[in-house]
Amino acid sequence: MKNNMFERFFDMGKIKVMQIMPEFGLAGAEIMVENLSVALAKDGFEICIVSLYDYHSAITERLEKQNIPIIYLGKKKGIDISIFYKLYKILRKEKPDVIHTHLYILPYVIPVALLAKVKVKVHTIHNVAKNEVGKWQRKINRFFYKYCRVIPVSISPLVKKSVIEEYGFEENQVPMIFNGIDLNKYIQKNDYTNKGIINILHIGRFSEQKNHAGLLESFKIVHENVPNTKLRLIGLGNLEKVIKNKVKDLNLDGCVEFLGLKADVYPYLNEADIFILPSLWEGMPITLIEAMATGLPIVATAVGGVPDMIKDNKTGLLVDTNNAQIAEALQKLIKDTNLRKEIGNAAKSTSEQFSVEKMEEQYAKLYKGFI
Known part of the structure; x- marks a missing residue:
């Protein structure tokens, strides 16, 4: 009887979900929101x-080509008080059943969501808790989680552990949903042989x-030992000039x-021989899933949620944030084409657990459960 009542309730009309982001640069959290929004709309x-x-x-x-509306609020840099009023007007007009926030914007959104009486408030934590936002905002977020019924979603087991430790949650209070991508978009890598230059790719x-x-x-260590190597870097950022120097x-x-910056990274992933992720900290990097889905052999630092995604010597090579270790792992893959093929194929198979369909299904279940 309860299941029938539940189904009839949702048959009465569509559930309206409002995704709220600071902006849409070409980065992991933004790509996740795009993938989730498109999949939810199809569902x-x-x-x-x-x-x-x-x-x-x-x-x-x-997103706009998919007929998903985007409302831009014109925020100024720094604290912009006008955003509170603009958000309140939008929430009152749109009347979403669910708001789903990302990154650092809880202090802007939750006060007005409470005034607008939005019932379901979901926030995805895209990084280990202590690195998601600064110390003072973590104190504010703690209040929102505890007293304002904001549901924290972690993106990997390690991120979940960090959220529990930082905010004092019980295990069952923190849902864990892996980020997902459209696996059909990727150009599968089939050739792992050495042909002239060995291309090492980083995206970030x-x-x-x-x-x-x-x-x-x-x-530099790698190139001195193996001169026929090239490092290709996709991305922009405030340290670009420093790195070029x-x-x-x-x-x-x-x-x-x-x-x-590349809107379409798929050809570059397919052209690469090795993917490198040398991050000092991470949540669950979308670029890593993209490399896995392509079938690229990967060298990655064992930080954040990366070990939840990559199994050392099986679906990639995990290393410490140590320059010599990173260089050694890269050279190991450069010299062994069979190992590259073996690890690349295993990564491709493992990437299936990070599909957009699985991500959407779990978020849909979460929204409906709390409604």
Whole structure:
């Protein structure tokens, strides 16, 4: 009887979900929101997206082509009090059943969501808890979780553990849902033989977290031992100029290529021979799933949720954040084409657990359960 009543309730009309983001740069959390929103819309949910800033990107273009509306609030840098009023007006007008927030915007959203009487408030934590936001915002977030019924969703077992420890939750209070991608979009890698230059690919913004400086130090060791190697970097960021200067200082000008931001990374993944993720900390990097889905052999630092995704010497090589270790792992893959093929194929098979369909199904169940 309860199940029939539950089904009849949802047959009465679409569930309206509002995804709220700071902006839509080409990064992991933003790609996750895009993938989830498109999948939810296909599953019959009514989707609306709010972006605090006016920034447009390939992601916003793709979403709008899918007829998913995006409302831009024109936020100014720093604290912008006007955002509270703008958000309140939107929530009163749109009347979402669920708001789903990401990254650092809980202090803007939750006060007005309470005033607008939004019943279900979900927040995905995209990084280990202590690295998601600063110390003072974590105190504010703790209040929202405890007293305002905000549901914290972690993206990996290790992130979940960090959220429990940071905010004092019980195990069953923190849902865990892996990020997901559309596995059908990726160009599968089939050729693992050495043909001239060995291309090593990194995708990520130029920031301290992504550890480009350490990557260059590692690559210098590799390139001195294996001259027919090239490092290709996709991304932008505030440390890009610093990293370009470091390339010159290390005399790597001819073998490090800055590709900028790419709306479509699939061809570059397919062209690469090895994928490298040398981050100092991570949650559950979308780029890692993309490399796995392509079938690339991977070298990654064992930080954050990465060991939940990669099994050492099976679906990738895990290393410490140590330049010499990173270089050694890269050279191991460069020299052994059979190992590259074996690890790449295993990574491809493992990537199936990170499908957008599985992610959407779990979030849909979560929304309905709390409604």
